[in-house]
Amino acid sequence: MFKIAVDAMGGDNAPQEVVAGIEQARDRMQDVEFVLFGQLDKVAPLVKDQTRITLVQADEVIEMAEEPVKSVRRKKQSSLVLAANAVKAGEADALFSAGNTGALLAAGIFIVGRIKGIDRPALMTVMPAFGGPRDNFVMMDMGANAENRPTHLYQYGILGSFYANNILGYDQPRVGLLNNGTEADKGDQVHKEAHELLQAGSDKELLNFIGNVEARDILQGPADVVIADGFSGNAALKAIEGTALTLLKLMKESIMSAGPLAKLGGALVKPALKNMQERLDYSKAGGAVVIGVKAPVVKAHGSSEAETIANAMGQIEAMLHADLITKVQAFVNEHADDLVARSDEKNAD
Incomplete structure (x- = not known):
């Protein structure tokens, strides 16, 4: 059973469309659980069926206009940062948000972590x-x-x-x-x-x-x-x-x-x-x-509605079934000389 950590507060239409999209995806995918991080007084009333859906309280929200790296560093209790930390800790297999693109990139790179060998x-x-x-x-x-x-x-x-x-x-x-x-x-x-x-x-x-x-x-x-x-x-x-x-x-x-x-x-x-x-x-x-990090990290458009979010969940499920990240890491390890030596050579120039 795979687990996807979801920033339920990210996006112009959050948390309504996020929750609706997750429930659509849950009904389509029998081998996936969803962990929704958000302000539970706003998220919980929207969940019609909590089957394979876990709710986790997040006191803070990273807004769309906030400076990405600073917001990730300062808002440790935000829905995005908590979701990213769940992936880092191995409590979830993938990360999703429709919120601040720069913040998701920062969370993917600095919290989930970059694949060794990918610059x-x-x-x-x-x-x-x-x-x-x-x-x-x-x-x-x-x-x-x-x-x-x-x-x-x-x-x-x-x-x-x-x-x-x-x-x-x-x-x-x-x-x-x-x-x-x-x-x-x-x-x-x-x-x-x-x-x-x-x-x-x-x-x-x-x-x-x-x-x-x-x-x-x-x-x-x-x-x-x-x-x-x-x-x-x-x-x-x-x-x-x-x-x-x-x-x-x-x-x-x-x-x-x-x-x-x-x-x-x-x-x-x-x-x-x-x-x-x-x-x-x-x-x-x-x-x-966000490709090149240690787990699937996927960003939907800020204005995404439920159907688009459900489609993104299907995309993540396909990545998990294909074990894409492990294969990328194995290839990078096998061809480290080609990737790293070239990088060193060009950087020296």
Whole structure:
């Protein structure tokens, strides 16, 4: 039986949607228990059925706008910190929150702990692909690190490959480096060196690197794993989100303002538009994973509703069943010379 520690107070709609999502997940997953940390006077009345749900009092809450590292250090009795400590102590197998992203990253890295041999954990998400051989692709870093070294991007290629292979079931996942052109010599020095490292890793069959990919192409599925520095990855994600929302809004406004025939046509295409909207909603695949730490740590969007939170629980369950963290650690140990020696060499340069 797996246990997931849940920050029940994290998120714009907490604790209502968090509790509802956990109960949905509980009903779907027979081999998972949930430990909800929060202010019990607010959480307990929302629980309809306490089967495989344990409630733990947390006196403090880390708010969305608080400074991440300071809040984790100062608010020892917060729902997030208590949940993270439960994972560190082995009382739970994974950590979930829809709250402050930076605070969850800090809790994952400083409390749950970084995997030895991984220089910089990253935030990873699953995105929809509208072309290519597969329906989704993995993208990281989505904003955990504003700046990255070439070795970090190289390690992201390996971590992303592991996730795509073990969780999404992709055989020899194709790894692409997000850049401003597909040629090998494109980009700044960091991306040029990262390209060299990824190619060398591909030559040694540590991963399947296919070269650079451009932001305009990534939704067409040119790669199963797209690697980016945190700044570029986050900017690309926000641009995709904004473009999708704007297009859907413009389509709706155009139909509604174009007269009776257009409205009739809009009614006919409504199911297709709804399907497109659902495919663009990457939260259907779950939350963003803090990958590179010693246990599954997953972050859902702050505005997540119950269904999205339940999907994130399914994502965590898949990671636990696949024993992903143990496999990553074993690979890192086996290839320590490739990972650490490269890091030392590049840092020396």
